Amino acid sequence: MTHKVAIIGGGVIGGGWVARFLLNGWDVAVFDPDPEAERKISEVLSNARRSLPSLYDKALPPEGSLRFHDDIGPALDGAVWVQESVPERLELKHKIHSQIVNLGPADAIIGSSTSGFKPSELNAHGGRVIVAHPFNPVYLLPLVELVGDGQTCARASDLLRAVGMYPLTVRKEIDAHIGDRLLEAVWREGLWLIKDGICTTEELDEVIRMGFGLRWAQMGLFETYRIAGGEAGMKHFMAQFGPALEWPWTKLMDVPEFTDELVDLIADQSDAQSGHMSIRALERLRDDNLVGMMRALKKTGSGAGGVLNAHEAALPQAITRDLPVTVDRTVPQSWTDYNGHMNEAHYVEASAQATDRFMEMIGADAEYVAGGQSYFTVENHVCYLDEMNEGDRLTITTQVLMGEGKRLHLFHRLLTAAGDVAATVETMLLHVDLTTRRTSLPSEAVAERLGQFARNHADLPRPESAGRGIEGGK
Amino acid sequence: MTHKVAIIGGGVIGGGWVARFLLNGWDVAVFDPDPEAERKISEVLSNARRSLPSLYDKALPPEGSLRFHDDIGPALDGAVWVQESVPERLELKHKIHSQIVNLGPADAIIGSSTSGFKPSELNAHGGRVIVAHPFNPVYLLPLVELVGDGQTCARASDLLRAVGMYPLTVRKEIDAHIGDRLLEAVWREGLWLIKDGICTTEELDEVIRMGFGLRWAQMGLFETYRIAGGEAGMKHFMAQFGPALEWPWTKLMDVPEFTDELVDLIADQSDAQSGHMSIRALERLRDDNLVGMMRALKKTGSGAGGVLNAHEAALPQAITRDLPVTVDRTVPQSWTDYNGHMNEAHYVEASAQATDRFMEMIGADAEYVAGGQSYFTVENHVCYLDEMNEGDRLTITTQVLMGEGKRLHLFHRLLTAAGDVAATVETMLLHVDLTTRRTSLPSEAVAERLGQFARNHADLPRPESAGRGIEGGK
Known part of the structure; x- marks a missing residue:
């Protein structure tokens, strides 16, 4: 609802x-x-x-x-x-x-x-x-x-x-x-550093983003310091760093007076730093960076990456029509290249996601892999038929060409929002024992579910490009 | 030297x-x-x-x-x-x-x-x-x-x-x-928040990494606030936020007493937060996250991404032997998947880098693309022959199968440190006018340099898998 x-x-x-x-x-x-x-x-x-x-x-x-x-x-x-x-x-x-x-x-x-x-x-x-x-x-x-x-x-x-x-x-x-108290502390100390001519606004920003900002985005303050304490732990860190509280390392006991001179100094420095970009352009840059960094954190599940993974798992699966819909997603900005369109590698990334989803459908899921069995891709044939751009909706359907014994032969169609085929990926996989890294037969349950898909797809027309090689002639 | x-x-x-x-x-x-x-x-x-x-x-x-x-x-x-x-x-x-x-x-x-x-x-x-x-x-x-x-x-x-x-x-x-003054300010305010029971060390870390930490890693403090000020700019932001300096938003005028109780409170909370991981495991997690986020920033060149791009450009190109070496790199941890090896998409990412480098070699470089011409990949045939793992050295050689008119037909061999072929990528590209997005002839200079490569490679044996399709049988 x-x-x-x-x-x-x-x-x-x-x-x-x-x-x-x-x-x-x-x-x-x-x-x-x-x-x-x-x-x-x-x-x-x-x-x-x-x-x-x-x-x-x-x-x-x-x-x-x-x-x-x-x-x-x-x-x-x-x-x-x-x-x-x-x-x-x-x-x-x-x-x-x-x-x-x-x-x-x-x-x-x-x-x-x-x-x-x-x-x-x-x-x-x-x-x-x-x-x-x-x-x-x-x-x-x-x-x-x-x-x-x-x-x-x-x-x-x-x-x-x-x-x-x-x-x-x-x-x-x-x-x-909580958050604004921490921000307020840095803001005050920062104003003093600018006012006293120790650094400019741009230099202060570089200190943050070239240094501890990268640590904080994924671990915060205390976990970072825990690491700094080494095997001796947090108590050791505090024994080292605690006494510094008594040192003259901050002007925070004073509040800088908010004079017109200070406001002008900061506004001028900020113009010199970022004035060549409009606020809209800065916002887009910020958002592209956030998306890129947050997507990177999905890999380990740290911080915002963990929130994304949980939310993504709760999103509904695409509905299966004639063929199973194995991917339904948006093309992220980070997938585009200097030609202004989705880069060739990410067509394969999307098709690998389709293969993963199809494996889940036949029961070769995360638990199955954790149990020491999986499928490895041994061959891909990709035909790039149309450009895809940042923000485009991308849907993939998956047809089983063959699924028997160790072999799994799939045909993915990458579809645009209009339903046009933007690319096809013919992919051959072999079932593998993850301990020996050698080919092996899938479990009976997986073989049975795969067989059902294979039988259902047996009467579908074979895609034209399947089995075809790249034309070598002129 | x-x-x-x-x-x-x-x-x-x-x-x-x-x-x-x-x-x-x-x-x-x-x-x-x-x-x-x-x-x-x-x-x-x-x-x-x-x-x-x-x-x-x-x-x-x-x-x-x-x-x-x-x-x-x-x-x-x-x-x-x-x-x-x-x-x-x-x-x-x-x-x-x-x-x-x-x-x-x-x-x-x-x-x-x-x-x-x-x-x-x-x-x-x-x-x-x-x-x-x-x-x-x-x-x-x-x-x-x-x-x-x-x-x-x-x-x-x-x-x-x-x-x-x-x-x-x-x-x-x-x-x-500079940096440690800002850190000291947050550390002091953080100690008060913990001591007063407003939050735990873990909650404080979540506030940072789910919120402003992600902003700071790429833009720092002042540029972030410039955006918050909107089109009205930094002066407007300061007019809004400046008066808050007078509000009771910080305890920073006091220094918390560094008692045994406070040390125990923080050490215990830190154990509850991260004690299930060894310091070594935390370090590896931190490093994987840093690598992932910093690699993401290469896309826009913001902050640490810009530093990486400049350093990478200054690294020497790999030396050409019989065939041009178009890639010489390490497999990053972020390229691996649940099977514990390099994911199929990243073989294509590496081969796309090889194609880019070869395009540079024939003069179809960034300047050429900026001038409105480029090559688009229309077909790839990938044979996965061996697993590659995190940290492995990966080298790619590129053989020209055909380079004439609009067409560029390449054969990349992905080699392990031992010189074994881990994969081959046969790739067909067409020259494109970036304005019309239609095929076109390359510039004379590019055609000539490509022709030279094509003539040099004409007598090399044709790779066995070239032109071959995926076997559809059992």
């Missing part, structure tokens, strides 16, 4: 929420008195559509519906979740929250995107708001800090996980929750 | 320096009175050998020689660079530095890995030491903070860039340089 979310306030954060829910199949209603809201949200959505589906090796569900409302009442109607992302003024938030409570469904979760306010402040005059604080870009970064009533946070967690996010319930309320 | 570096002090950081220089072809001499030094360094080296070469799509130069010395004098002999990484005690550093100055080459660069001391402190009694502060793991993370004499830092920068690092010269000396 399709859920509905009401998004109250459609800036960068509200727009990010719209994209996250909409692309995961929710119906979305937006209320924002700003006449520019629809344009702003459509820009966020176009960024999200080119990046979020690229995180997964399966297609996301069909998009929900998107409606803009002039009044808050109809926007709230039937909503399971109401997310408020209006500016950080407490009296404004109080006003909006009381409208939501009065006009919205009594059992809807009401989340506030506030960076700083505590639930006790938000609900000072009654109400049932929880903090649901996301990080920009909301459609890609998994983290949401939840603060407030335990039962409501638990319900909220389930719904957020279902749209691919990572909800973290904060144990006690505190100004600015 | 091979350079020599002397590494004084062989702990985690000293060992990382050993690996960085050795795997980039330098001769390395180590002096460390610790009888365990050789074992410790060999562990760091085995981590480095399985990760550093995986960053590149070209082979690194042959490793230099590695020698351990019982006396400092012979270790220093002939060194271009001397890197000191002894414990953070100023009197110990003074003693070692005066030995280096007295016994070492007069023109050697002397770098100290110190996290905290300033050059004016290190050279208080004379000397010519600069700070060269790296980040763990030194063999993967590019950043080195340089502080001290300008000319020496400039010489040091050139040498560090040549081993794939990113030297950043700090404008003014300051305790703890």
